[in-house]
Amino acid sequence: MALTSSMLPLGTAAPSFTLPDVTTGRAVSLADFSGKEALLVMFICNHCPYVVHVRCELTRLGLDYAESALGIVAISSNDPVAYPDDSPAELKDMAEEADFQFPVLFDETQEVARAYDAVCTPDFFLFDRERRLVYRGQLDDSRPNRGIAADGRDLRAAIEAVLGGEPVNPDQKPSNGCGIKWRR
Numbered sequence: 001m002a003l004t005s006s007m008l009p010l011g012t013a014a015p016s017f018t019l020p021d022v023t024t025g026r027a028v029s030l031a032d033f034s035g036k037e038a039l040l041v042m043f044i045c046n047h048c049p050y051v052v053h054v055r056c057e058l059t060r061l062g063l064d065y066a067e068s069a070l071g072i073v074a075i076s077s078n079d080p081v082a083y084p085d086d087s088p089a090e091l092k093d094m095a096e097e098a099d100f101q102f103p104v105l106f107d108e109t110q111e112v113a114r115a116y117d118a119v120c121t122p123d124f125f126l127f128d129r130e131r132r133l134v135y136r137g138q139l140d141d142s143r144p145n146r147g148i149a150a151d152g153r154d155l156r157a158a159i160e161a162v163l164g165g166e167p168v169n170p171d172q173k174p175s176n177g178c179g180i181k182w183r184r
Contacts (some may be wrong), residue, residue: 002050003120005175007136014039014131015115017109019075020104022092028103028114030131033071040155041121042074043113043180044104047085047096049144050177051121055098057139057150062101065122069163072102077113078121078181086149086181120177126168130163134162137172 016078018029033039044051062072074095078086088106095104107113116125126135135158141146154173161168 002097002176003179005123005137005177006117006119007172007174008125008133010133010136010170012037014125014127014133015112017075017107017112017115019087019106019107019112020030021078021103022088022106023095023104027159028073028105029085033054034074037069037129038072038134039071039160040124041116041125042072043077043116043121044074044119045078045081045086045178045181047074047078048121048125048178053142053144054107054139054150054152055121057093057152059098059100061152062099065159066157070159074102074104075098075107075112075118076104077107077110077118079110079183081183083181096162097177110180110183118180120175120178121181122177123175124155126155128162133171134158134168136166136175138175141173143176 016030021028082137128134138155139155142150158168
């Protein structure tokens with residue numbers, strides 16, 4: 001059953017994090033993106049059909065904005081005991097196969113997902129230079145098995161607005177996806 005993102009209030013400050021990157025093992029923190037005009041925080045996982053459906057678009061986002069003023073980070077918070085496909089080793093394989101140009105972090109304690117009020121995968125949070133939330137919600141109108149390819153139009157419009165110094169449209173649609181797999 002698909003869940004809908006919680007739609008954290010716009011203007012919320014980005015919660016701090018320091019988590020290990022599954023591909024390098026190095027710690028990545030919110031402060032590592034201090035020189036960027038904007039920061040995209042994505043909650044994803046390896047096994048969810050909603051994430052699998054948008055994975056190629058996530059790769060394109062990473063490639064398209066690799067040399068820009070946008071920082072991008074993905075976080076997986078799923079319980080890897082109950083969902084071994086979301087273990088750090090499997091996430092590393094996914095990130096390498098997808099050629100992600102951004103770090104994929106593992107939130108073992110699930111505290112970061114709770115701090116962001118993340119509910120589903122994928123769940124997207126875009127912050128401005130002051131790290132205030134300017135966009136939260138869906139990547140685009142595509143969903144698995146609907147016959148619509150993911151193009152990231154909603155999220156890309158928000159990214160372009162914030163990078164261009166323009167206001168982000170506050171009319172935002174929630175993301176849909178698999179619920180985060182919380183520890184019991």
